[in-house]
Amino acid sequence: MTEAPAKIAIRGLHKSFGSKHVLRGVDLDVPAGSSVVVIGGSGTGKSVLLKCILGILQADAGSIRVDGSEVVGASGSDLEGIRHKFGMLFQGGALFDSLPVWENVSFGVRARQKIGRDEARRIAVENLEKVGLAADVADLMPAELSGGMQKRVGLARAVALQPEILFFDEPTTGLDPIMADVINNLIRSLTRAMGATALSITHDMASVRKIADYVAMLYEGRVIWYGRVEDLDRSGNDFVDQFIHGRAEGPITVGTR
Template structure:
């Protein structure tokens, strides 16, 4: 993304004192984080440190033990089903494995949310799906293919198309380049940047791929020990002055982060 040297804009998502445990395992331990409106924030951290748990708590897929998550000033923690259903109309999500429905053709995958919540007719939904596929560089001939007929990179593109089809205000990206070769990973990163800009959306991503971080982030936050230990503009990441960030971005075995420390299935 374009280097962000200005102060962050007003936050779209405000998280304070967020905690989440699984049995005796404490994953999030008083996490504080602001996601600025109209910006792309990437949360980095080792595998199993709770990055996906954080996103699932924001989406309401997991219930936080304590703390506050506000989206446009609306509290997520303890929210009713009706409130969460309304909030989720603002969200678009690209899952780590694309998570396409194997039994549905590509166009129905892309239009799934529109068909389920907007109740538009199938003809209109298919037209919208084809237009959205074009935004991620896929032609109309792909619309009637089944997910099994697609390469991994194409599946990621379809997953991105599904995430943006209803023009969400907030996009979530869960390890968007996992399993892709370096060239296709860069293609997906470029598409993410372009789509976020075209929509004017707020984006929250989680990844441990530093090439992806440098391409898609305006701001970066480091998650360690259940808390955000550093946050700032992406152009400052190489001079953060934080030993956890320094060890992580350079992939060093020696440092304050110990291999396997704080690991939890995320």
């Protein structure tokens, strides 16, 4: 799909839940060092795709290769080895309510490395500073943070392990437009500084235009368009055009009850 080598290569991916066919043969490349954003309406399979790549869900058929290593069917140490390349910013932040901020940020580091509390706190503060949060935030509890601060703490945790691949699940959901732009800028600057590959799912077109190098549109379980973000407005695809402009009229129909 691109000239750059694929960090993640997906071919013929299928996933069903009983009689409900969610993914129906997804093909997608995520080029190394680039940012790919998957767009599509609710229920089109974006989250299921992400969970299959992470190995949280087992695909029914097809292939997901990360640096050539197969995720589909992998288990135990093989899957864990692949996951060591990953960092994740969850949609709701997914912070541990009972742990202070610094322990949230350093949680993954301490799980993989034998380090003491002082070193873990130092690493946490260093990564909090990367997302624009002062050192004194480290001792706060998640309940004391605003939604935007929680997102930034989640981002600090995602980058603390210096992953090769970052995943972003609806990174600006629930944020006001200004804070959403702050998060988008941080995602863009941090992934570039790290030289990381990024895969995001979102329906927020402002995020798409800010953080994407490439865009893939998922519809009815398949990628129906893939291209550079600068080509989005001239995709020549009626489904893409309707979605990115938020039009009720078009080939995408929304069922009512």
